[in-house]
Amino acid sequence: MRPSFIIDDRMITSSQLDQRLSQYAPLFQKHNRILVYSDNPLTQNICLLLCEQVGALLILCPSHFTETRLVTLLKVHQIDLLVTDDEIENLRFTEFSCSREENRESCLIMFTTGTTGTPKAVKHTWASISVASTSVGRNLQGKTWLMSYVPTGYAGLQVFFSAIKNDGTIVYVRKSGFEGYCRAIVQHGVNIVSATPTFWRLLISGWPADVSAPRLDQATLGGEIVTQDVLDLVDHFFKPSKLTHIYASTEVGTAVIVSDKKAGFPSDYFDQTRKVKFRICEDVLEVKSPSAMAMASGNERMKGVDSEGWISTGDVLEMKDGRYFFVGRKDGRINVGGSKVLPEEVEAALLALQDIQDCIVYEKKNPMVGALLASDVVVLNQQPGMIAAIKKALLKNFPPYKVPQYIRFVDKIPVSENGKKIRK
Amino acid sequence: MSHNYVELVKETVLEAMEENGLEGVVMDETTNILQDTPLDSLGLAVVLVKLEEKTNKDPFSEGFVTFNTIGELAALYEA
Incomplete structure (x- = not known):
């Protein structure tokens, strides 16, 4: 059985x-x-x-x-x-x-995980919370899914309903540490993993050398900005039959699903005939979707919803070569001497450098200049001259104000229980 | 003044210069950091962050205190 x-x-x-x-x-x-x-x-x-x-x-x-x-x-x-x-x-x-x-x-009231503030209550209809389960392909029936998220959060519930309504098995790992996840994936024959880019990075970098990685049927990334390097990393390591990245949030539901193994999403997603509608207002993505509308009506206190049901996501987009890329959170911008910097954009550039395994970019208050752009980085082999080399490499693509002035080596970057970087 | 704090400040200023790809210079207690070294105010700001980490002291917690030379900065941490 x-x-x-x-x-x-x-x-x-x-x-x-x-x-x-x-x-x-x-x-x-x-x-x-x-x-x-x-x-x-x-x-x-x-x-x-x-x-x-x-x-x-x-x-x-x-x-x-x-x-x-x-x-x-x-x-x-x-x-x-x-x-x-x-x-x-x-x-x-x-x-x-x-x-x-x-x-x-008849509905579900859940709480956001609160990575960007205190947890707030959000209401979903049973149909809206489980809608993703209806689009699970026939070839993914009866598979084994890993629960990498907080099970009661929006992402966790997506995995739950998708698995349970398609005769799947869900593997829960409640002991801390990535070794447990690695062992569970191999031992229980996990076929489908959905997790944040940070979770994938840590899972792969901590994978024991003597255990061969299984081939996955489906690998999904979401919850944080998905960059090309992490897509490639997952693709090479687990060789999934299907590699998908999604943009979703408790407030707007699942809005963008991309399976072409490329970061960002094609500009034709803005086609207004789709069920989920998009528009950009001052670089920030606004979404109107059936699941979002159902919720908007039930959440009087929900901010950023206008009378027509458009929800401001607070996520900043940038257009490059016919695709839209998420570059960071509007409210997470750091003011460096009058210039606005998105920490996620700088983190993506740092992670694209060789030797850098993980990093976080943040604001450091300073008596001399008000605020400094600072970064903690995790590297494989710490060497003299490395900080100068990192700064020099960033200057190739960035104006000086986007290069962290203060860079510090750390052993690891703290991660929330939902697999996202904890922002200070 | 304790020799140690002067050495610590000199060492930290050199570190900050090196991280910014700047050539090191010879310094002593009387060296004016912004005038006599290639370090700019952002670089000096990094020096302050590093010194706070190394000494666990923040002489600027009550607001900015003026200093010009290596010796004056060292004195703030020694206090």
Whole structure:
């Protein structure tokens, strides 16, 4: 029997899952507004599947939220069923009331991972959150997927629904460290991996020399800017049958999917007949999509949505040779002596240099000049004269203000649990 | 004044020059950093970042303090 989930090497077969779903279904039927508070993917998944099935409202409360915050959520959303679990994975239920309402709201409320601020609540319909699962190809049925993201975040839920609705298995690695991911990929025969460029870089650079990399059916990159060098790296290392990079966010849903192994996306994506519509306003991408619109109506406090449903993404685009490239975040621009610098653009240039494995560019306050452009870099072999060489190499393509004045060697760059670089 | 801090500042100024592809110069306590070395104000700003990392001290935390020479800068960290 094919497992549905493999959580730290423990298998949950599809019949075990079905058994638990039918055990709890009658209880979920009786409730309207359900909140799950657990860090166990099995508990979360059972709630997701049952709430979608019975058409209830589900709040996926991140397990790092404090109890005070939990209590606030319970009150504000008039939760009538709280789901938690114990150490041996039994679900625990607290019922606040149980009378099924007519016309109850059927949706998912989740929280952004908060890489660009504090986590905020975002509402999705069950159809909008699981829409990506309908475009999984026939050749990708019954495959094994790696969960590289926070399972309850937008990207994690894309992987969840895509896998579960296409008879797939999802492999969860909850111990920290890339060795665990590497071992799980090989041991459980993972076929499909979707992850951030930072995750891919770290996975590949930490891959043990004596373990040969498996050939993947599908490799997907998203969540951060995807540059050509990381696409090439993944392509050469895992030789995926299909290599895709996507642009998506909790707010706008999945907006751009590119599979031609080239960074950026072709300008004809701006064709207005597509379901997802784009426009550029002062270099910033604005998106209007069915899934975004469904959410915009339900999120009164959502910023950057106009009356026609256009959402400002805050992501800055640049046109080069008929393709659009993401160059950074509008609100992440660093002011260097009056000139605006996008840290992501400088990071991409640094990563394209030989010897540089990872880096982050940030602003360093300084008593002399207000702010300096600074960068921490991870290199394979530290050598004298390297910093001068790095600066010289950047000056070939950049004006001087885009070259970090201060460069420091570090052992590693901190990464969030969702696989993105942590910006200071 | 302690010899060590002067040496530390000289060494750090040389480092910053080298990182910017500039030729080193001979310095002592009385060397005026911006006038007598090829380092510009951005380069000097980097020197301050490096010195803060090396000494764990930030003499500018309360605002900018003026200095011109290697000796004057060293004195700020020694304090």
